[in-house]
Every structure is written in C-alpha cells, then in structure tokens.
Amino acid sequence: MRPLEKKQMHPLEVLIRTERMPHIFCPGCGIGTVLTSFVEALLESELDLDKVAVCSGIGCSSRVPGYLKLDGFHTTHGRSIAFATGLKLANPDLTVFIFAGDGDLVAIGGNHLIHAARRNIDMKVICINNFNYGMTGGQVGPTTPLKAKSTTSVYGNFEEPFNLVHLMWACGAVYVARWTSAHPHYIKRSILEALEKPGFCFIEVITPCPTNWGRRNKMRTGIDMTKFFLERTVIKLHPDPSEAQIEMGNPIVCGVFVDRERPDFISAMKEQVADKVKIYEFRGDGRVEIPQVPKKSVLTPSTKKKLKDIYKIKIAGLGGQGMGLLGLIIGRAATIFDGNEALYTQEYGPEARGGASSSAIIISEKKVDVPYFAKPDVLIIMAQAAFRKYKKLLHPGCILIINSDLVKAKDIPEGIKVYGIPASRMAEKLGRSIVANIVILGFFTAITDIISLEAAKEALKMSIPKGTEEFNLKAFEKGYEYGKGKKTNT
Numbered sequence: 090m091r092p093l094e095k096k097q098m099h100p101l102e103v104l105i106r107t108e109r110m111p112h113i114f115c116p117g118c119g120i121g122t123v124l125t126s127f128v129e130a131l132l133e134s135e136l137d138l139d140k141v142a143v144c145s146g147i148g149c150s151s152r153v154p155g156y157l158k159l160d161g162f163h164t165t166h167g168r169s170i171a172f173a174t175g176l177k178l179a180n181p182d183l184t185v186f187i188f189a190g191d192g193d194l195v196a197i198g199g200n201h202l203i204h205a206a207r208r209n210i211d212m213k214v215i216c217i218n219n220f221n222y223g224m225t226g227g228q229v230g231p232t233t234p235l236k237a238k239s240t241t242s243v244y245g246n247f248e249e250p251f252n253l254v255h256l257m258w259a260c261g262a263v264y265v266a267r268w269t270s271a272h273p274h275y276i277k278r279s280i281l282e283a284l285e286k287p288g289f290c291f292i293e294v295i296t297p298c299p300t301n302w303g304r305r306n307k308m309r310t311g312i313d314m315t316k317f318f319l320e321r322t323v324i325k326l327h328p329d330p331s332e333a334q335i336e337m338g339n340p341i342v343c344g345v346f347v348d349r350e351r352p353d354f355i356s357a358m359k360e361q362v363a364d365k366v367k368i369y370e371f372r373g374d375g376r377v378e379i380p381q382v383p384k385k386s387v388l389t390p391s392t393k394k395k396l397k398d399i400y401k402i403k404i405a406g407l408g409g410q411g412m413g414l415l416g417l418i419i420g421r422a423a424t425i426f427d428g429n430e431a432l433y434t435q436e437y438g439p440e441a442r443g444g445a446s447s448s449a450i451i452i453s454e455k456k457v458d459v460p461y462f463a464k465p466d467v468l469i470i471m472a473q474a475a476f477r478k479y480k481k482l483l484h485p486g487c488i489l490i491i492n493s494d495l496v497k498a499k500d501i502p503e504g505i506k507v508y509g510i511p512a513s514r515m516a517e518k519l520g521r522s523i524v525a526n527i528v529i530l531g532f533f534t535a536i537t538d539i540i541s542l543e544a545a546k547e548a549l550k551m552s553i554p555k556g557t558e559e560f561n562l563k564a565f566e567k568g569y570e571y572g573k574g575k576k577t578n579t
C-alpha cells in the first residue's frame with residue numbers, strides 16, 4: 090500500500106488525479122458518486138495498489154480509469170472484458186476491475202460479458218447503468234426500460250430490456266449486486282465484498298444521466314433522478330434475480346442477489362488440466378502428439394552456449410509444413426539444452442492446413458521480454474506465398490534460408506545472404522516428404538550456429554513421437570551436412 094503523503098490534502102486525493110480536473114461528467118451525472126465509492130472501498134481494502142488495474146471500454150463511465158492513480162487501460166468499444174481477461178490470465182496476482190457503461194458492456198461487448206461470467210474469470214465488474222448511450226447523445230440501449238424515451242425511441246422504447254442481474258446469475262457470476270448512485274455506502278460495501286470473492290463479480294449501479302436520459306423522461310436534473318431512485322428503490326435481503334427487471338413505474342429492487350461459491354477459471358484450469366494437457370502438431374497426413382517437456386527436467390545445460398547477439402528468427406510457410414514444430418525445437422534447443430533464453434510465438438491463418446502460417450523466435454543470453462520484432466536476423470521460408478508476404482522483412486545483414494524446391498527467391502536486395510536447400514527432395518529420398526522441416530532444422534543449425542549441434546539433436550529427440558528418432562535424426566544429419574558444405578563454399 091502506498092503511504093499517504095503528510096501534506097494537507099483531500100482524503101481521496103491519494104488515488105484521484107486532481108491535475109486532470111475538471112472532469113468531463115455533466116452536472117448531476119452519477120458516475121462521480123460511483124467513482125468516490127470505488128476509491129473509498131480501495132483505500133479501506135488495504136490492497137497493494139500497485140497490483141490493481143482498472144480497464145474500461147468506450148463511453149462516459151469508461152473515462153473513470155483516466156482519473157485514477159492506478160494502472161488503467163482505456164480500451165476499445167466493448168472490449169474491456171477481453172482486455173481484462175488477458176491481463177488477469179497473464180498476471181493472476183493482479184486485482185482487475187472493469188468500469189463500463191450498459192451499452193459498452195452489454196451490447197457491443199455482450200458476448201465477452203456472458204463468457205467471462207460463465208468461465209468465472211476473477212474480475213470485478215462495475216456496470217454503470219444509465220439506461221442509454223449517454224456519450225453519443227442518448228440513443229436507446231439494451232437496458233432502456235420499456236416505454237422510456239430516448240433520441241432513437243421518441244415514442245417510447247418497445248424493445249424488452251435486459252435484466253442484467255438475472256443475466257449474470259444465469260451466466261454463473263459468483264457475486265451479483267445492484268444499487269443506485271443514491272446508495273454510495275452500499276456500493277462501497279459491495280465492492281469490498283466482491284474483493285473477498287474469487288471469481289466473476291458484477292455490481293450494477295443505476296446512475297442518473299440527466300443530460301440525455303433524464304430530460305427526455307421528465308427528470309431534468311440529477312436531483313430529480315436521485316429522488317426518483319430513492320422513491321422507487323426497494324432494498325431486499327437476498328432478493329431473487331428474476332425480480333430485478335426494471336419497468337417504468339415499478340419498484341427498483343436492489344440488494345445482493347447472488348453470493349455463491351464456484352471455482353474460478355484459473356483454479357479450475359490448474360485443477361483439471363495442468364498435468365494432462367497435450368500438444369499436437371498438424372503434419373503430413375494427420376496430427377502428431379508432441380511430447381511435453383518433463384516437469385522436473387534433468388536436462389540442465391552443462392555448458393551454456395555463448396551468443397554474440399540477440400537473434401530474431403522468423404519461420405514462414407503454409408500450415409501442415411511443420412513450421413510450428415521447427416520453431417518449437419529451435420526454442421527448446423536454445424533454452425533447455427544451450428541454457429539461453431527464448432521467446433516463441435506462432436501465427437496462423439483461419440485454415441488449419443494450407444493457410445498462411447508463421448512463427449517467430451527470439452533467442453538471447455538474457456531474458457526476452459518483448460515477443461515481436463520488425464526485422465529478423467534469419468528468415469526461413471518454406472513456401473512461395475510466404476516469400477511474397479515476408480520478402481519485405483529482408484534487410485542488409487539478414488540471412489535468408491529457403492526450401493529451394495518450393496521457393497524461387499527473386500529480386501533479393503543487396504546485402505542479404507541467401508542459402509537454399511532442396512529440402513523436399515532430400516526428405517522424399519529418405520522416404521517421407523514431411524521431414525523437410527527437420528532437414529531445414531539441420532541446415533539452419535549448420536548455417537547460423539545460433540543453437541549448438543548437440544542441443545538441436547536433443548531437442549529434436551524430445552519433440553517427436555517415440556520410435557521415429559532414428560529416422561528424424563537421419564533427416565537432420567542430411568540437412569546439417571548440406572549446410573556445412575554450403576557454409577564452407579560461401
């Protein structure tokens with residue numbers, strides 16, 4: 090927890106970016122009240138604020154992270170949950186909040202919302218429901234009550250709105266509460282309760298939007314709307330979610346509707362999948378299981394391979410050519426057997442086979458933090474279509490390795506070393522064309538010296554199905570010998 094500064098200051102200033110005031114909210118808007126409750130809850134929670142992140146999408150309430158002295162992510166329309174999911178899964182230690190309006194969260198981002206609740210991803214969603222799209226001028230939205238007026242329902246809304254509480258209950262959220270901005274202490278209490286609850290927690294706060302919704306529905310000011318909320322609210326103890334539908338003229342039922350136990354996404358995954366997951370590579374006539382790296386590897390590198398530089402390698406071709414496996418073996422050789430660091434990513438087209446496919450590996454003696462690069466040091470190309478696509482990545486000093494049976498490398502700019510190998514024919518001579526990628530692996534090992542020969546062989550053996558080691562090693566040797574000859578000749 091960050092210490093409070095000693096100078097005289099507003100009690101909430103420790104978390105509010107006062108330099109960004111005045112804020113953009115209209116007079117009488119309820120978002121500020123929710124923000125205050127949120128800050129009060131955080132300060133009371135004693136959470137480590139360096140491990141709190143707030144995500145939002147687009148809309149008036151999505152401006153909230155910008156006023157907080159916390160890690161904040163103002164993302165694209167409807168995508169706050171998708172973004173927050175990545176954040177939480179990549180760093181499970183974070184407490185992740187989402188501030189979102191009803192339109193952004195339930196219409197544009199509706200699919201993300203229901204699936205995050207179903208998966209029970211540990212995030213705390215604060216949904217500011219003002220019954221309309223406020224920021225864009227007051228259009229009808231997925232929570233606009235029946236018969237309510239908006240700029241696009243001037244005769245009254247005729248679409249049945251979502252009952253958000255009921256929806257979240259049905260999708261599996263573990264904590265669901267509803268309040269209005271006239272109940273700031275309850276909002277704060279619910280945020281504190283949600284923090285105690287691992288899993289998907291949803292707090293709906295009905296707030297006034299006098300500018301765009303209130304004035305079209307005979308409530309011109311924030312005070313008119315707040316009075317309306319207070320008159321209509323009925324707070325119940327554990328109310329039934331089906332009672333939460335909002336209708337003009339009827340009570341607004343508030344309270345904690347759902348408070349239940351269910352394993353959250355990460356715990357469920359650890360429990361059920363961690364030791365059983367299998368990786369498949371699609372090659373030749375079908376899929377092949379790739380053996381996993383043993384959990385407690387005895388293969389600790391005896392001699393760490395010295396590297397002169399950081400090496401960025403791009404491999405590209407078509408799905409089914411085994412490029413994923415090629416990248417995996419290079420990465421395993423570099424890390425497990427040469428004792429260096431590597432970061433590996435893959436990219437596929439929509440087709441499993443025959444579509445564009447590429448992978449990228451960065452190998453370094455030091456930890457690699459960023460998975461992307463613009464200019465590869467080595468570009469391995471296995472198909473003509475991939476050459477056309479990635480030719481633009483070539484630059485002086487870069488090494489281009491091609492399967493010369495399938496790629497005709499024309500118009501190569503100056504300063505690029507091109508190494509070709511008839512990998513397909515060599516593989517066919519051995520009896521199986523699908524090992525062309527392994528021939529390329531041997532060739533790459535000899536040409537570049539980025540991974541050691543021993544490491545490449547060990548990584549190859551651990552990455553192929555049992556019983557095929559001899560055959561694959563033969564393919565590797567062919568490529569390696571061919572590469573040694575080429576290197577001497579150049």
Ligand code: SF4
Nearest residue numbers: 114115118149223298
């Ligand atoms: S348009 Fe509505 S929701 Fe947006 S800031 Fe103004 S009052 Fe608030």
